[in-house]
Amino acid sequence: MDKITTSIITIGDELLIGQTIDTNSAWMAQQLNAMGIWVHRRVAIGDIRDDILDALAKESAVSDVVLITGGLGPTADDITKPTLCEYFNTRLVQHQETLENVLHIFESRGLPILQRNLDQSLVPETATVIENKRGTAPGMWFEKEGKIYVSMPGVPHEMKGIMEDYVLPRLAKDFKTPAVIHQTLVTSGMGESFIAERLVAFEAKLPAHIKLAYLPSYSLLKLRLTGFGKDKLSVAAEVSILFHQLKDLLADITVTDQDISIGEVLGNLLKEKGKTMGTAESCTGGLIASWITAVPGSSAYFKGSAVTYANEMKVKMLGVKPETLQAHGAVSEATVQEMLTGALALLQTDYAIAVSGIMGPDGGTPEKPVGTVWIAVGNAKRTVTVKYQLRYDRERNTQMTAVYAMNELRKLILE
């Protein structure tokens, strides 16, 4: 088969009332895409028999592979298994290895076992059972009229285990997949339409099997070049040549030529230079530190943070002068300057970031409306301060402040 198309069906009322954000599909799509399997439809439906049957029929009509997550829990709202039996015209039978796995899990956790847990070892008779090493509900692989269906639990780390251990390797074995190559450039400081204008000639000459996508991500913009083809090496070479041209065209605004977070970009830079950093955070409340430490190995360059949410902590932990707070307020150039100086002294790092702002929805004044934020970055010799006026909600203002601040430090280190 030349091009495998896949649909992902996620089952669960919680997805439809907005109580849960679906992160499973994104992860699955990433994995499939990396091996050249195109996910062309993702569908979320509720724990409703008719809707599940309808979705199975619709998706198998347009896809070779239908991956299904969710609805396999031990409680009464989970009806995926009986509905699968109906769709595949089969019945539930006990699966011995799954029963042993369920018993083992409960024994090892010292928990008593209930009938509803034992029932997790009932599987549709025609399914190939896939072991779930991280939980009680197994995965199930079905084939019907040339189409493949795989049902997996919705708990993210259980689904990931089943995908990695069995589904992805088997799909790679059963299908001859096309090569797909992505290369991503992350830029900052220029809007989508201005970049597009600069890339008119570049985009015009892209061959049909290579696409350019614009993906805004907070204050940054990702440009993703994707090539498809039969031969991986030749696609990679083609994409690589074009990607170098893209980099040259956007050299002045490039943050990184890898698809990594700003925390990773900054971390790589610090590691490369053998430098350390820390943060002094007011309005971001520790978010910058948490993003930086989300990167494995960050202890090599990140020492710590003074989260000085209250003004008295800015004085006590960072040595900000009470007179400065009095004269200029907590959200001011003078305050973030002193926070930065204090952070460098306290944390004994080569570089530091200091931020103070009003994230909303309350706390704004006519002079300093919601969204006012001051950022200082630098080292003992040189500091840069910048002011932003953000226009979003509290969460987005906070996240944008974190991205801006990390990017400012990145630029200062490179200068």
Add this chain to the structure above:
Amino acid sequence: MDKITTSIITIGDELLIGQTIDTNSAWMAQQLNAMGIWVHRRVAIGDIRDDILDALAKESAVSDVVLITGGLGPTADDITKPTLCEYFNTRLVQHQETLENVLHIFESRGLPILQRNLDQSLVPETATVIENKRGTAPGMWFEKEGKIYVSMPGVPHEMKGIMEDYVLPRLAKDFKTPAVIHQTLVTSGMGESFIAERLVAFEAKLPAHIKLAYLPSYSLLKLRLTGFGKDKLSVAAEVSILFHQLKDLLADITVTDQDISIGEVLGNLLKEKGKTMGTAESCTGGLIASWITAVPGSSAYFKGSAVTYANEMKVKMLGVKPETLQAHGAVSEATVQEMLTGALALLQTDYAIAVSGIMGPDGGTPEKPVGTVWIAVGNAKRTVTVKYQLRYDRERNTQMTAVYAMNELRKLILE
């Protein structure tokens, strides 16, 4: 009409290759659900003409309202608008108010304007144009064969503005929607199947129009009771009676009877008691502080945090004894005890949380494998320390540590 059904279509390759997680649909579903409009299908497709046309046809066949986001940007990969013209058999015409809005946005930001920006004021002739106060791409409302279609930009805060300003009020006006009442209980410390066992009799007597859903969320479990009906007051009364029974049955494991985050639960408790808190964080790197300060008004009870990622910072900022680190290691009961004592002294708060652990993927040893975490919570008089052995990846281990730590402090304050 008695029950309006809605489909949400999100358009964009970035959703299908897993580069972007779809948060728009969840927000939209929440808003619609709150007004009694049931979202029964959510579909994500790529920027592909055939797939867009197919999705419009399929979703309008099963839904009264089809909400569409994405693909309206100024760049070449955005093909939603011409495809909508094709589907509705119309053509693009210039819309004067939108043109003025685009010009105004560019002028007020001091940016030069490009043809591709001006083109954002081109709209399908049969559409009712919806003003976008936060960006250049307007919303568009279509009606065809008794079905409603609304196309909106995919940028979250622009989509939200259009929904709030126009789409939701108009849907409320045009349709007689059923009443939907949700009540959510958040529990901790008991697995899904054990709770289900305790609720067998309760679930058995639930009427058909009231459903109970189990929604795992990190170490917590949410139980959501949802009632539907014609009369809002009577549905609310019915749900309320059942919800009280549910609360009584699960009183020993209840965290909160509202659908709020653990950060909000803890914040509300501190406000109610007039107490303050702070954190000393090693392995969570500021995540606990950032979750607590994500709640508006948290400055009333949150003073700050010492993020002591490096051991020398535990000594310097929190007064942890070098001998303690030497004898027991950074991830130990003795260290988190001293971190807690140090945090209370430094931050001068009523309560504090201290955490230290090994989040992975590296850093584990046979004695302290990845996932080992020590938590201390308390005040000057009383502290509680707990050890967890987590079994997930770095991100999930960190988030679970944050939830566990906040929940421990909640329990201690209540005791």
